[in-house]
Amino acid sequence: MSLVDHAIWWQVYPLGALGAPVLEREEGVHHRLERLEPWLDYVVELGCSGVLLGPIFASTAHGYDTVDHDRIDPRLGDDADFDRLVAACHDRGLALMLDGVFNHVGAEHPLVAADSPLLKHDGDALAVWEGHDGLVELDHARPEVADLVVDIMLRWLRRGIAGWRLDVAYAVPPAFWREVTGRVKAEFPDAVFLGEVIHGDYAAIAREGDLDSITAYELWKGIWSSIKEANFWELAHALARHDEFSASVVLNTFVGNHDVDRIASLVGEERAPLAAAVLFTVPGMPSVYYGDEQGFTGVRGDGFHADFPVRPPLPASPADLLPTGAWLHDVYAQLIGLRRRHPWLTRARVEVLDKTNESISYRAAAGEESLEVHLTLEPDPGVSVVCSDGETWSWTRP
Numbered sequence: 001m002s003l004v005d006h007a008i009w010w011q012v013y014p015l016g017a018l019g020a021p022v023l024e025r026e027e028g029v030h031h032r033l034e035r036l037e038p039w040l041d042y043v044v045e046l047g048c049s050g051v052l053l054g055p056i057f058a059s060t061a062h063g064y065d066t067v068d069h070d071r072i073d074p075r076l077g078d079d080a081d082f083d084r085l086v087a088a089c090h091d092r093g094l095a096l097m098l099d100g101v102f103n104h105v106g107a108e109h110p111l112v113a114a115d116s117p118l119l120k121h122d123g124d125a126l127a128v129w130e131g132h133d134g135l136v137e138l139d140h141a142r143p144e145v146a147d148l149v150v151d152i153m154l155r156w157l158r159r160g161i162a163g164w165r166l167d168v169a170y171a172v173p174p175a176f177w178r179e180v181t182g183r184v185k186a187e188f189p190d191a192v193f194l195g196e197v198i199h200g201d202y203a204a205i206a207r208e209g210d211l212d213s214i215t216a217y218e219l220w221k222g223i224w225s226s227i228k229e230a231n232f233w234e235l236a237h238a239l240a241r242h243d244e245f246s247a248s249v250v251l252n253t254f255v256g257n258h259d260v261d262r263i264a265s266l267v268g269e270e271r272a273p274l275a276a277a278v279l280f281t282v283p284g285m286p287s288v289y290y291g292d293e294q295g296f297t298g299v300r301g302d303g304f305h306a307d308f309p310v311r312p313p314l315p316a317s318p319a320d321l322l323p324t325g326a327w328l329h330d331v332y333a334q335l336i337g338l339r340r341r342h343p344w345l346t347r348a349r350v351e352v353l354d355k356t357n358e359s360i361s362y363r364a365a366a367g368e369e370s371l372e373v374h375l376t377l378e379p380d381p382g383v384s385v386v387c388s389d390g391e392t393w394s395w396t397r398p
Helices: 034-048 079-091 143-155 175-185 202-209 217-229 232-246 264-269 267-281 323-341 345-347
Strands: 009-012 049-052 057-059 065-073 096-100 104-106 133-136 163-166 192-195 214-217 250-253 285-289 350-357 358-365 369-376 382-387 390-398
Touching: 009 034, 034 049, 034 079, 034 323, 065 079, 065 143, 065 214, 079 096, 079 214, 096 143, 175 192, 175 202, 192 202, 202 214, 202 232, 217 232, 217 250, 217 264, 217 267, 232 350, 232 358, 250 285, 264 267, 267 323, 267 358, 267 369, 267 382, 285 323, 323 390, 345 358, 350 382
Parallel strands: 009 049, 009 285, 049 096, 065 104, 096 163, 163 192, 192 214, 214 250
Antiparallel strands: 057 065, 104 133, 350 358, 358 369, 369 382, 382 390
């Protein structure tokens, strides 16, 4: 069985979570990766089965401007720190997925200094991604770029990771991904490839690129927007689209990540359990963005510090978390437990049974297994889940 069929990820942005400076230069090696280890038992107790780790390779600033894919960012540590983290994850039965930026490199990458033919050009100038001068695009039409990416992927898979999140996968030709994943899977047939895609035909992109999963941004938008605006007609539409895509690809479902406003800020802490309930009762491979299960808040801003509010540092250990988030953590743990007891949900089909502005009912089913979910916003936010095996779960705002 593929990892896609049962994984529940805890996604963490390490530079922010571990308190590394993002915009200021820092000399020497700082062993911050070891600060993640106290959180691994927390991840297991929450019920997750893997850690989806944001950028850890040497970069200039935020991690998505890579300058060396072969070296751990010295703000996070070194090879020994990484190997200890892999071992600590494996000791607890946790898979580890890395974030690979293969659409572009940072402007300080040696390829840029050498004006390498592996870089894409726009006329006489180097092509940059979406107008960001610090991000120079690779030329994916060149076979040497595929060789480079395959080499990087294999090197870290041999060191114990389970797969790759492919940053801005939508900007890379699907044929490139198909070639790369095919070559990598020749040695690691169980490796998982998760493509970041915002818009488009998720199923077609996955099929053409031979990707195992695609980020479910359409569903994410439908979840938070319908709860915030009391318009479950939008969620009904998103669920219909989600069902269509899920017929052929397992989507990565989420209600938060490093690029979006925190779910508790979008819908309010008292309604966050409704978003979590959808996350864990529909088809897909769920991921939890660190702190969402504690009710962390944060709204993206403007300028160089725009992402800081949604990428905050973690306390030194789970024991240092504020007690105010414990109730939401319990809700997440219960829902994750329900999800793990019903792994068939990953590849289920979903249909909406009823909807109004303030409530929605839907059914997820696979073979003889099924569950029905009812969400309501008025008079108080509430969730009820009834499973075909007799298990039930409910929550109402105290």
